[in-house]
Amino acid sequence: MAPQQEPARSRVFWDVLEEHRDEAEFSLELFDGALESPTRNLNQLATYPEQRLLAHLDALELGGAAVAEGLLAASLADVGPDRPHAPAVAAFCFVRLSRHRELLDALGHPDQVLRDGTCRGAQLAADHAFRGWLREQLSRPVDLELQASLFGLCARLHEQPPSCIGALQSEDARLVLQACEAARHGDKHVYLPLLEDLLSHDSAAVRDSALVTSLAWGSPAAWYQCERSALGLESAVALALYAGLAGRAQHARLAEALASGQARSALIFALGHTGNQSVLPVLYECLASQSVLEAKLALQSISMITGLDLEDDAIRVAHPPVVEHELLPEPDEDEEARSALPPLDDDDLNADLVPAPELELPQPSPSAIIEYCEKWRHSAPPGRLLGGVAFARENVARYLGRAPMRQRRMLMLLCSIRGHGQAWVDDRALTRVQAAQTASLCATLPDKLTHIGPW
Secondary structure, eight states, X not given: OOOOOOOGGGGSOHHHHHHHHHHHHHHHHHXXXXXXXXXXXXXXXXXXXXHHHHHHHHHHHHTHHHHIIIIIGGGGTOOOXXXXXXXXXXXXXXXXXXXXXXXXXXXXXXXXXXXXXXXXXXXXXXXXHHHHHHHHHHTSOOOHHHHHHHHHHHHHHXXXXXXXXXXXXXXXXXXXXXXXXXXXXSOHHHHHHHHHHGGGOSOHHHHHHHHHHHHHTTOHHHHHHHHHHHHTTOOHHHHHHHHHHSOHHHHHHHHHHGGGOSSHHHHHHHHTTSOOGGGHHHHHHHHTOSOHHHHHHHHHHHHHHHOOOTTOGGGBOSSXXXXXXXXXXXXXXXGGGGTTXXXXXXXXXXXXXXXXXXXXXXXXXXXXXXXXXXXXXXXXXXXXXXXXXXXXXXXXXXXXXXSOHHHHHHHHHHHHHHTTTSOOOOTTSOHHHHHHHHHHHHHTSOSBOOOSSOO
C-alpha cells in the first residue's frame, strides 16, 4: 500500500509565514506614516518602505488558499487594538486571491478599525476584477456601513460610482462623506447641485470634501464659501485652497490674520501655498515663535515659496533645545478628508493626541534662513512661485516629483481644481499609482497658472 499523503496544511512553514504577516503589518504602518512625511518624497518611499511591504505581501500571496484560511481569515473577523494593520494585510491577500465575497462582512462591520483596515488593504490590492465586483455590490441594496465602505473604495480607486444621490442625502455623516468623495468621479451635471447643498453640512469633513469638488467644477457658490470659511478661520482646508487660488490682496489678508492669534498653525501652513514672496516677512517672524510647531511650519512654507533646501545644514540649529513634543488631535473617522492639515485649534484636551508630522523637520535658524531668502529675492522671478520658480505647468510637474509628501496632498488638490476636475490623485495609493496619476493630473493644467481665482 502506498504511504498516506501528508496533508497540505502540515507542509506549510507557518512560522515563516507568520513572520511575513507580522512584517507586512509593520511595513504597512511605516508606509502609511511615511505618506505624511514632511521630508521624504515619492521616490524615496518607493525604495523604502514600499518595497519591503510588497515583498512580504507577495510572500503571503504565494501561500494561496492555505494561508488565507489558516492565517489571515481571522483578521477579517476580529481585530485587536495591538494589531490595527492586520485587516489591511489580510484584505490585500484576499483581493489578490480573488476571494472578494469574503470581504463583505468586514467591510460592513460595526468596528471602525476592522472596517477601515479592510478598505485600506482592498484599495492597495485592487485590480480589474475587484473593480468590477465593487461596482456590482453597489448596484445591490446593502446596509449603511457596507455602502459607506464601498463608496469610499470607489472614491479611492477613482471609479465612477452607480448613483449616489440617495447616499448624498443620507442623515449619516460617514455615508455622506464617502458618497461625496465618490461623486467627484461621477457626472458633474448630476452631482454639483447636491454638492453645493453640502457646503453647509453639519460635518466639517463633508463641507471640505464638497468644497474641493465644487471648486473644481467651477461653482461660484463654492468660491464664495471658500472665501467666507477661510477669512472666518473656520476651515484649514478652505484656508489652504484660498491661499493657493486667490491673489495678492487676499494673501495680505491671510498674513494680517496671524496677528489675531487664532488658527496660527493652519494659517502658516496655508501661506506656503500662496507662492507670494510678499508674505515672507510674516513667516520670518514665525521662525522665532515660542511654538516649535509654528517655527517648523514657517520653515516648510518658506521652502515652498523660495525653494529653500530643507536638508541644508546651514539653515538648521546645530543643537536644538530639548522641548516637549507639540501634539495634534488625532483625526477620527469623520475627519479623514482634513487629516493632512494642521488643525484650527491645537488645544482639544479631549482628543487623542499624536505628534505633528512637521516636528520631523529641522529646528530652523531664523538668521540663516532670512539671509538666504533676502539674497534669493534679488533675482526671484515675478508672480506666483512654487519652489522658487514660476508657478507654471512644467515647473509644477517637476516640483510634485520631488516634493515632500506632506506638501503634495494640498498641491495636488489645487492642481485638480485648476484642471477643472479632469484628473485626481489618490494620495494614499502605492507610489507607482501616484506617479502615473500625477503625470495625468499635470497634463490637465493650462500652460500658465499665474491667473487669479480658481477658474
